Amino acid sequence: MPPWMRNHRHTIVATIVLLFGLVGCQKGSKDNKDNKDKPTAGSNQGSGKGSGQGSGGMSAPVTPPKDIDSKDILARTETSPEVYVKHVLLGWKDLSAARHGQLDPRAAQRTNEEAAKLAQDLAAKLKADPDSIDALVKEHGEDPGAKSGDPYIVKTDTPFVPEFKNLAIRLKEKEVGIVKTAFGYHVIERVGKPAPDPLESADILARTPEAGPVQVAHVLIGWKDAPASQAGRVTDKRALERTKEDADKLAKEVLAKVRANGDMAKLMKEYSEDPGTKDTGKPYEVSATTQFVEGFKNMALRLKMNEAGLAKTQFGWHIIKRVPPPPPPPPDPLETVDILKRPAGTAKIKVKQILLGWTEAHSVDERGSKRDRKTLEKLVKDTVAKLKKGDKIEPIAAEISEDPGSKAGIAVDISPETNTIPPVKNMALRLKVGEVGIAKTEFGMYIIQRIE
Numbered sequence: 001m002p003p004w005m006r007n008h009r010h011t012i013v014a015t016i017v018l019l020f021g022l023v024g025c026q027k028g029s030k031d032n033k034d035n036k037d038k039p040t041a042g043s044n045q046g047s048g049k050g051s052g053q054g055s056g057g058m059s060a061p062v063t064p065p066k067d068i069d070s071k072d073i074l075a076r077t078e079t080s081p082e083v084y085v086k087h088v089l090l091g092w093k094d095l096s097a098a099r100h101g102q103l104d105p106r107a108a109q110r111t112n113e114e115a116a117k118l119a120q121d122l123a124a125k126l127k128a129d130p131d132s133i134d135a136l137v138k139e140h141g142e143d144p145g146a147k148s149g150d151p152y153i154v155k156t157d158t159p160f161v162p163e164f165k166n167l168a169i170r171l172k173e174k175e176v177g178i179v180k181t182a183f184g185y186h187v188i189e190r191v192g193k194p195a196p197d198p199l200e201s202a203d204i205l206a207r208t209p210e211a212g213p214v215q216v217a218h219v220l221i222g223w224k225d226a227p228a229s230q231a232g233r234v235t236d237k238r239a240l241e242r243t244k245e246d247a248d249k250l251a252k253e254v255l256a257k258v259r260a261n262g263d264m265a266k267l268m269k270e271y272s273e274d275p276g277t278k279d280t281g282k283p284y285e286v287s288a289t290t291q292f293v294e295g296f297k298n299m300a301l302r303l304k305m306n307e308a309g310l311a312k313t314q315f316g317w318h319i320i321k322r323v324p325p326p327p328p329p330p331p332d333p334l335e336t337v338d339i340l341k342r343p344a345g346t347a348k349i350k351v352k353q354i355l356l357g358w359t360e361a362h363s364v365d366e367r368g369s370k371r372d373r374k375t376l377e378k379l380v381k382d383t384v385a386k387l388k389k390g391d392k393i394e395p396i397a398a399e400i401s402e403d404p405g406s407k408a409g410i411a412v413d414i415s416p417e418t419n420t421i422p423p424v425k426n427m428a429l430r431l432k433v434g435e436v437g438i439a440k441t442e443f444g445m446y447i448i449q450r451i452e
Helices: 014-018 027-035 105-109 112-128 130-140 144-148 162-168 244-259 264-271 294-300 373-389 393-400 422-428
Strands: 082-090 152-155 176-181 184-191 214-221 284-286 308-313 316-323 349-356 412-414 436-441 444-450
Touching (some): 082 112, 112 130, 130 144, 130 184, 152 162, 162 176, 244 264, 244 308, 294 308, 294 316, 349 373, 349 393, 349 422, 412 422, 422 436, 422 444
Antiparallel strands (some): 176 184, 214 284, 214 316, 349 412, 349 444
């Protein structure tokens, strides 16, 4: 996913929204919630803020970016539940995203006035000839992922930056509009739904999807011209050196091996380019509300047990097999087993957390990676004792938590539908207000306190 597609405060969860790395504990979901109705930084706020420092530390006056948004389209109340769009992204040198190296170098050479004029010129060309969108994207577009020629799917709940999504879902087919985000002007055209790739498992995709959750394992095979590769979201050298034709051939070969009951974990380790699962062989849990890329989710929710299918996304080919859910691991001695024996609640609750890792399970925080099990056990027990005594969780989390969201004191909303790591959700939904529980995850021990 290109960075402009999501709220740019939504940093860690690029992986959750896409497919890879179901990491953290709703940090990104919380960020999204907090920012849902707030303007994206740089929009209608003078995106050149802070530039032009003069002597004495005084800032030169900043001219607000030119407003060329398609207000007539944005004013519509009728929206579409799903649209396919292509767009030309144009930045300029005073844009915050450009200053942070998130846009094409051409943006650093362009003024806002030049970007606005070019956006309006391109919109006029598209209105006169809607079929010229691919050529204009290739020539002028500054979103690498858009240059593959594949459209983006936009739904009302897709976690794209709000301004982009608000215009996209209001466009009629072949209609063109302009909207500004923190990443520049987007000249957007709604296009028709593309025909599926001939290699995709069309018979499976024709079925009615389940609500889930289902467990699926997959092998990802990318190629150098895939949108995610073009956008710098793929780092596997094999994908970056592979042609689409070679990817097609390899995907068919791996699918045949999976359908012949090949060892899925071994095939993932040998062929997959998904950094989140290729070495672990772990399946993903997918439900109708899980925010994975559409092509992956659409296939996963239509597979029968032990069946495999081939799906295409912006990351490449996914050879997906539905597998039985893994047996629950035995509880860790530190986990609060008595709480886990209770029935789970169904209401939406609010919790705060502390993450503490050790050498066998930790986040990127060095403290966890260097901590032995004995030291962990003492720290967890001492921390829980303080919380049960009545100490506030926020200052403790700020000092010792190894999860950025909980360290900052962010409260997390959790419900049965929440897309967060299962051990955290399972514990949280059984807590009473004020109660503390401990859950073991692959990132360490989460000390969870329900606050509402």
